[in-house]
Amino acid sequence: MSLRVEFHYDFGSPNAYLSHRVLPAIAERTGVEIHYIPVLLGGIFKATNNRSPMEQFADVLNKQEYQAKETLRFLMRHGITELVRNPHFPVNTITLMRGAVYAQGKDWEADYIDTMFKAMWEQGLNMADLEQVARVLADAGLPVTEIIDATGHPEVKQRLIDNTADSVARGNFGSPSFFVNEELYFGKDKLRDLEEEIVARLG
Amino acid sequence: MSLRVEFHYDFGSPNAYLSHRVLPAIAERTGVEIHYIPVLLGGIFKATNNRSPMEQFADVLNKQEYQAKETLRFLMRHGITELVRNPHFPVNTITLMRGAVYAQGKDWEADYIDTMFKAMWEQGLNMADLEQVARVLADAGLPVTEIIDATGHPEVKQRLIDNTADSVARGNFGSPSFFVNEELYFGKDKLRDLEEEIVARLG
Numbered sequence: 158m159s160l161r162v163e164f165h166y167d168f169g170s171p172n173a174y175l176s177h178r179v180l181p182a183i184a185e186r187t188g189v190e191i192h193y194i195p196v197l198l199g200g201i202f203k204a205t206n207n208r209s210p211m212e213q214f215a216d217v218l219n220k221q222e223y224q225a226k227e228t229l230r231f232l233m234r235h236g237i238t239e240l241v242r243n244p245h246f247p248v249n250t251i252t253l254m255r256g257a258v259y260a261q262g263k264d265w266e267a268d269y270i271d272t273m274f275k276a277m278w279e280q281g282l283n284m285a286d287l288e289q290v291a292r293v294l295a296d297a298g299l300p301v302t303e304i305i306d307a308t309g310h311p312e313v314k315q316r317l318i319d320n321t322a323d324s325v326a327r328g329n330f331g332s333p334s335f336f337v338n339e340e341l342y343f344g345k346d347k348l349r350d351l352e353e354e355i356v357a358r359l360g
Numbered sequence: 361m362s363l364r365v366e367f368h369y370d371f372g373s374p375n376a377y378l379s380h381r382v383l384p385a386i387a388e389r390t391g392v393e394i395h396y397i398p399v400l401l402g403g404i405f406k407a408t409n410n411r412s413p414m415e416q417f418a419d420v421l422n423k424q425e426y427q428a429k430e431t432l433r434f435l436m437r438h439g440i441t442e443l444v445r446n447p448h449f450p451v452n453t454i455t456l457m458r459g460a461v462y463a464q465g466k467d468w469e470a471d472y473i474d475t476m477f478k479a480m481w482e483q484g485l486n487m488a489d490l491e492q493v494a495r496v497l498a499d500a501g502l503p504v505t506e507i508i509d510a511t512g513h514p515e516v517k518q519r520l521i522d523n524t525a526d527s528v529a530r531g532n533f534g535s536p537s538f539f540v541n542e543e544l545y546f547g548k549d550k551l552r553d554l555e556e557e558i559v560a561r562l563g
Contacts, residue, residue, distance in 0.1 A: 205421035213416065218408035219533040223546055230553070330422040343426055346549060350433070 160358050162191045162351075163336040165324050167198035168257070169250040171240070172345045174278035175228070176333040177270070178237050179348055187355045193270055195257035197250070198332045200321040205330040209247070231345060239275075245283040251317075252308050253284055258316045259307035265299055272297040363561050365394045365554075366539040368527050370401035371460070372453040374443070375548045377481035378431070379536040380473070381440050382551055390558045396473055398460035400453070401535045403524040408533040412450070434548060442478075448486040454520075455511050456487055461519045462510035468502055475500040 164180060166173040184191050202208060214220040232240060253273050260269040276282045276293045283289055287305070294301040307313050324334070328341045335342040335351050337358065342351045367383060369376040387394050405411060417423040435443060456476050463472040479485045479496045486492055490508070497504045510516050527537070531544045538545040538554050540561065545554045 205423070207417075207420045207423065214410075217410045217533055219528065219531045220408070220410065223531060223533065223544060226544070325422065328422045328426060330420055330426065341426060341429070349552070 160189060160355070161336070161338055162189050162355060163194050164191055165194045165196045165320075165329055165332055165334040165336070167196055167250055167332050168253045168273045168277050168284070169198055169246075169248050170332045171228075171243075171246075171278055173333040174274045175231055175235075175237065175240070176335075176345045176348060177274050179235055179345070183348065183352045183355070187352060187359065189355050189359070193257075193261075193266075194320055194324070195254045195261070195317060196321045196324045196329075196332065197254050197317055199249075199251075200318070201325055201329060201331060204322070204325045207330045227346075239279040241279060241281045243277055243281040245281070245285065248277065248283065249285040250277075252287065252290060252305075255308035255313050255317055256290075256304050258320065259304060259310075259313050268297060269299055269304070272299065363392060363558070364539075364541055365392050365558060366397050367394055368397045368399045368523075368532055368535060368537040368539070370399055370453055370535045371456045371476045371480050371487070372401055372449075372451050373535045374431075374446075374449075374481055376536040377477045378434055378438075378440065378443070379538075379548045379551060380477050382438055382548070386551065386555045386558070390555060390562065392558050392562070396460075396464075396469075397523055397527070398457045398464070398520060399524045399527045399532075399535065400457050400520055402452075402454075403521070404528055404532060404534060407525070407528045410533045430549075442482040444482060444484045446480055446484040448484070448488065451480065451486065452488040453480075455490065455493060455508075458511035458516050458520055459493075459507050461523065462507060462513075462516050471500060472502055472507070475502065 164176065166177065168174075180191050210224065211221075214224075228240075232238070257270065257273070260266040263269075272293060273284070276284055282293065284293070291301050291305060294304060327336065327339060329343075331343060333343075333345055335347070337351065337354045340354065342354070367379065369380065371377075383394050413427065414424075417427075431443075435441070460473065460476070463469040466472075475496060476487070479487055485496065487496070494504050494508060497507060530539065530542065532546075534546060536546075536548055538550070540554065540557045543557065545551075545557070
């Protein structure tokens with residue numbers, strides 16, 4: 158049976174960024190390709206009646222401090238030093254995610270994904286601002302006009318809607334989420350279990 | 361610097377039971393004693409404005425199914441076959457937890473803890489019923505009258521209140537929770553990180 162590993166992501170999630178920083182090493186160690194599937198986290202939340210942990214636990218004593226400590230542990234474990242708090246959070250990422258849909262299969266797909274994650278979580282830019290997006294794309298040498306035009310195409314918009322609905326139909330309720338075939342792993346804390354599952358299936 | 365590892369638990373939590381099943385192997389591998397600290401989960405929730413995941417995510421599509429899958433993965437990983445759904449859940453555990461406070465330091469402390477976890481999560485008994493508790497204690501050869509009398513002592517009651525308040529003051533917001541000195545690890549999913557932290561500190 159063939160093995161397909163997917164990462165369902167939205168650039169708006171810092172935990173998706175942190176997962177993105179660790180996935181290349183997992184791909185390298187296991188030799189498995191990890192397919193990046195753009196989804197709209199807001200759409201998933203709406204479809205599942207879920208909320209971000211920040212909203213969910215806003216009024217819970219100690220919980221935010223603990224989550225911050227867990228983030229710090231993750232950064233230290235993986236030697237990540239670039240994460241910044243994005244002052245514009247939460248950022249409406251719909252245009253970025255439509256761009257990600259359009260990027261799929263292009264030879265600059267990986268560049269696009271990495272550039273957007275960095276703009277959000279290393280530079281802390283306001284990526285809901287289309288002029289800012291255009292500047293970031295240009296600086297990265299990506300095809301600015303082609304991408305921004307594509308984010309207005311009905312088929313691109315529909316594909317993002319479909320990706321999001323498919324993800325929920327397969328059991329997802331948030332991001333970052335990972336699938337090993339139809340087995341869901343949720344959250345950056347499950348990256349180790351994800352890797353072990355891949356290794357077990359490769360047998 | 362000395363190393364102190366604590367498990368803050370309430371018999372009412374199935375995830376505390378599952379942690380209890382795995383902790384002996386961690387103690388054995390690391391050579392570290394793990395101190396069991398009885399706390400009242402309801403008291404922690406009240407003090408921190410937190411709720412059980414079951415309540416929190418009751419209306420979230422896919423989330424309960426995913427949690428069930430994660431429980432199954434945990435059972436398989438650790439070879440645990442005895443977990444049952446307790447039909448009386450959620451059970452008021454205040455008497456059991458007072459008994460656990462009284463048990464601290466007694467030579468039958470470990471027996472008491474194991475007996476209560478099994479009654480809750482292997483036998484699925486209604487442990488809010490004092491007659492049921494007495495039967496379970498008697499079957500285990502534990503001092504029934506001494507324990508049940510002690511659950512009415514003001515100093516036992518106060519110690520459970522203090523344990524719970526201290527736990528929250530140190531950053532806790534639920535159960536199962538673990539402390540390595542003042543470093544909090546929350547949830548059965550963090551048992552691996554807990555063990556690594558113990559090993560790192562033992563150097």
